[in-house]
Amino acid sequence: MAITKSGPQLLISDAYLALASDIVRNSESQEAALRTAISRAYYSVYLTVRDRLFGCDGVGLTNNVKKKLEKRIKQRGLSTGSHANVISAVALLPAKGITTPMTLSQQIDELQDARIHADYNFGIDKLKDVPYNTWLEYSEKMVALASQLLPATKRLPSFDLDMFML
Amino acid sequence: MTVVTAKKRIDSGTEQTKLIENKIGHVSEFAESGSESRQVHPFAASVFESAGFFGGPANMLTQATVSVNTTYESQHWDQILDIGMQSSDAGTMSREFGETRGEATLFNIPTLKWPAKAHPILTDRVRELVQTLWAIVVSRSGQLGFPLRETVVSVFSDPVEEKSKAVLRLTCKANISQALAFWDSLEPDLQNWVGKLSEHDQSTFLTKVSMRVYWL
Numbered sequence: 354m355a356i357t358k359s360g361p362q363l364l365i366s367d368a369y370l371a372l373a374s375d376i377v378r379n380s381e382s383q384e385a386a387l388r389t390a391i392s393r394a395y396y397s398v399y400l401t402v403r404d405r406l407f408g409c410d411g412v413g414l415t416n417n418v419k420k421k422l423e424k425r426i427k428q429r430g431l432s433t434g435s436h437a438n439v440i441s442a443v444a445l446l447p448a449k450g451i452t453t454p455m456t457l458s459q460q461i462d463e464l465q466d467a468r469i470h471a472d473y474n475f476g477i478d479k480l481k482d483v484p485y486n487t488w489l490e491y492s493e494k495m496v497a498l499a500s501q502l503l504p505a506t507k508r509l510p511s512f513d514l515d516m517f518m519l
Numbered sequence: 520m521t522v523v524t525a526k527k528r529i530d531s532g533t534e535q536t537k538l539i540e541n542k543i544g545h546v547s548e549f550a551e552s553g554s555e556s557r558q559v560h561p562f563a564a565s566v567f568e569s570a571g572f573f574g575g576p577a578n579m580l581t582q583a584t585v586s587v588n589t590t591y592e593s594q595h596w597d598q599i600l601d602i603g604m605q606s607s608d609a610g611t612m613s614r615e616f617g618e619t620r621g622e623a624t625l626f627n628i629p630t631l632k633w634p635a636k637a638h639p640i641l642t643d644r645v646r647e648l649v650q651t652l653w654a655i656v657v658s659r660s661g662q663l664g665f666p667l668r669e670t671v672v673s674v675f676s677d678p679v680e681e682k683s684k685a686v687l688r689l690t691c692k693a694n695i696s697q698a699l700a701f702w703d704s705l706e707p708d709l710q711n712w713v714g715k716l717s718e719h720d721q722s723t724f725l726t727k728v729s730m731r732v733y734w735l
Contacts, residue, residue, distance in 0.1 A: 437680065444725075453706040455713075460702065463731045466675055466686075473678050482673040484690045484733050494733070497695050 366404075369397035370503060373496045377489070387492040388471035394492075394499035395468035398461055398506055403439045405509040413512055414438075436465060443509070451509060460502055467495045628657050632671045640674055640683045640727055648724050649685055655708045656689060656730075665701045666692040668735070675729070687730045698734035 376382050376390035407413035414422075422438060443451070444458035451457060470480060471492075485491040631653045634641070649672055660667040669690040676683045691698055713721055 453703045455709050456702050456706045459730055460699065460732075462729060466731070469677055469679065482671070482675070482686070482688060484669070484688075484735065494695075498699075501695055501699055 366397040366401045366503070369393040369400075370496070370499055373397065373492075373499065377492050377496050382489075384488045387488040390492045391467050391471040391495045394496045395464040398464055398499050398502050399436060399439065401503060401506045402443060402461065402509060405506060406439065406442055406512040408511070411439075418512070440465065442512070446510070451505075457502070457505060460498065461506075464495060464498055464502070467491065628661070629667055629670045632669070634673055638674045638683070638685075640685055641672075644720070644723060645685050645727050648720065648728050649687055651712070652687055652709075652724075652728065652730065655712060656687070656705065659705055659708060660701070663701065663704065665697075668692050684727050684729050687728070688733065689731065690733045690735060693734050695734050698732050702730075702732045 370393070373390040373393040376386050376393075379386075382390070403411045403414070407418075419438065422442060440458055440461050443461065444455050446454040467483075470483070471488075474480075480491065483491060485494060631650065633646075653670055656670065657667065659665070667689060669688075671688045671690075673686055673688060674683055675686045691701065693701070713724060716724060
């Protein structure tokens with residue numbers, strides 16, 4: 354795959370989502386593959402958000418920036434952590450950057466929950482709170498969710514510390 | 520399905536306008552003309568507000584309609600109104616509505632289901648915040664006629680970050696585009712409400728409460 358200077362990660366994010374879609378469309382996919390589809394779907398969105406906000410591979414998320422961002426995130430009571438920092442940063446975006454920062458952040462969070470279920474929870478009881486009965490159904494829904502969110506995340510503005518300090 | 524209708528006695532008294540000014544989640548009381556003030560839970564108030572009971576142009580203030588999924592006299596209705604009210608108040612409210620019931624439907628209100636087991640994350644304050652969040656959600660779903668089918672609270676634990684949060688899970692009979700559009704439509708109400716919370720409550724809400732929308 355060709356990698357451009359402007360956004361190789363974004364292309365890989367598309368490829369992750371395509372892979373996830375292929376898995377859920379394949380009638381022979383088993384549980385492990387379907388769980389993987391959820392994980393790839395989440396990462397396609399998460400990495401896009403990270404790269405849109407902080408540059409390729411999150412290069413703009415330097416220690417100095419991270420420290421200031423975490424301070425701001427904590428002030429707002431949002432969650433910190435490597436993934437949480439990025440997802441919380443979306444919720445902090447001003448209205449001029451995106452029209453629905455809080456709900457977009459929650460929607461990405463829903464994908465992250467699914468990814469945690471898929472990667473860490475092997476007991477079926479862990480899914481009792483989700484209204485989907487099979488991994489096939491759950492993975493179909495989450496891949497669809499990622500497909501809906503990806504275009505919006507590609508339009509996120511670049512990170513600007515001052516913007517978050519408003 | 521039984522429909523409960525209340526005809527509003529119009530009055531431009533200050534108590535009513537106070538409710539409109541305070542908006543959802545910050546409503547503490549209402550009063551009808553000629554009656555005494557009483558405490559009303561934000562949920563009940565938000566339902567009435569959404570139904571045009573208190574707000575809107577004068578010509579929309581003549582009637583509010585609330586429907587429930589079971590008979591008017593049953594406990595179901597009391598349960599809905601009993602969230603933040605004394606049972607006697609709920610009874611009074613029901614009787615008032617019962618006098619004029621029987622017209623159109625505006626709301627199908629799913630009850631808020633809580634987990635059977637206690638959990639340290641589900642403190643009284645977290646429960647109150649979740650309840651108000653739910654009120655905002657059902658209020659908006661009523662306004663939009665959105666097919667909300669189930670509202671459930673559960674606790675989600677993240678084994679990586681070792682954090683737990685209370686999650687309000689909404690299940691709707693809609694496609695994904697409709698579900699996300701409904702979710703996005705909550706943004707102004709959420710921003711408005713969260714912005715008015717105290718710093719401590721804001722922090723509690725943002726770290727310990729979350730919402731998920733599932734579509735069937």
